Amino acid sequence: AQMVNYRSxxxxxxxxGDIPPTFxxxxxxxxxxxxxTIIRPAHVKFLDYEVELGLVMGATLPVGTVVEEQDLPRYVAGLVLTNDVSARDVQLTKTQFYESKSYPTFTPxxxxxxxxxxxDFTHLLNLRLRLSVNGVSRQDRTLADMIVRPAQALTLLARFQxxxxxxxLLTGTPGGTALKAPPKAAEKIGALLPPALKWKAFFKGQAKNPKYLRNGDLITATIATPDGRIDLGxxxxxxADAS
Structure with a gap:
């Protein structure tokens, strides 16, 4: 999966500034x-959503391959709608993406x-990603907002695997997730605190954020071009909370 791959x-x-491509x-x-049903583990208090376009490989991409835009049909078989569900309290306190995004049911x-x-590949930038929670829109952007586009992403991945x-391959999410960076002033003060106190203060503030997912919420997500040429359903x- 790609990290922080939409400008929003x-x-x-x-x-x-510039954001280094990260996987x-x-x-x-x-x-x-x-x-x-997405199951929220009992220890996770801050559950977040991330609608993402998934690329499904159709051919082997060897190490060292350089993929140009015109090469995408050679390597990518198709597209799929995904949701990169994230346990933010695990992700941030442990700086651990693998655990925080890998619980069962965390990749619908x-x-x-x-x-x-x-x-069809010439229409990718027209794809519109939408996600709502309980009927309220949270995310709504096209691939034109993407920083590292599919051909470049595959080239970067092929450097090492x-x-x-x-x-x-999940290609990142647009803005609108529940998690937001704190104001710059609060961030500077937090940097002066020991890690335990910093995270305690941060999550105390996050507890007031009503956008984190809760038991009984319903996520609706779609990805499609406006003309319906590509529609991922x-x-x-x-x-639901873990029993």
Whole structure:
């Protein structure tokens, strides 16, 4: 998966200037169906959503491959709608992306795998990502907001690993997630505190944020072009606390 890959998300996260392309892994066991319930582990208090476009590989991408825009049909079989569900309290306090994004049900995927024709790839930037919670819009951007686009992302990944047919790459989320960077003044004060006190103060403030996911919430997510040429369907995923 790609980290901080939309300009709007970078702004929400407090990043300024150039952002180095960064990747992280999610456990395959986190993948769930497009209408399956997302289970919030008992120790997770700040559960967040991230609608993302998934690229599904159709051919082996060897280490060292340089992928140009016109090469995408050679390596990418199709697209899928995904949600990179995140336990923010685990992610931030442990600086641990793998654990915070890999619990079972934390990668709803589908409902469709859209197999693309070569001419479809010229329409990727028109894809619009939308996510709402309980009918209230939270995220709404097109791929034009993306920082590192698919061909460049595959080239960067191929510097250090081979991708195989069926591999799934999540390409980042636009702005609008529940998590927001604190104001600059608060951030400077927090930097002076011991880590335990800093995170205690930060999450005390986050506890007042009503946008984090709670038991009984319903997430609806879609990705499609305005003309319907590419339509990845709709996810409807309820939230439930672990019993």
């Amino acid at each position: 998300h970078a702004k929400d996260s407090g990043f300024t 992280f892994r999610k456990a395959s066991g986190s993948v769930s169906g497009p209408h399956d 995927t589908g409902p469709y795998l859209a197999l693309l024709e070569p001419e 081979t991708l195989a047919p069926g591999d799934l 709709e996810q409807r995923t309820p939230i």
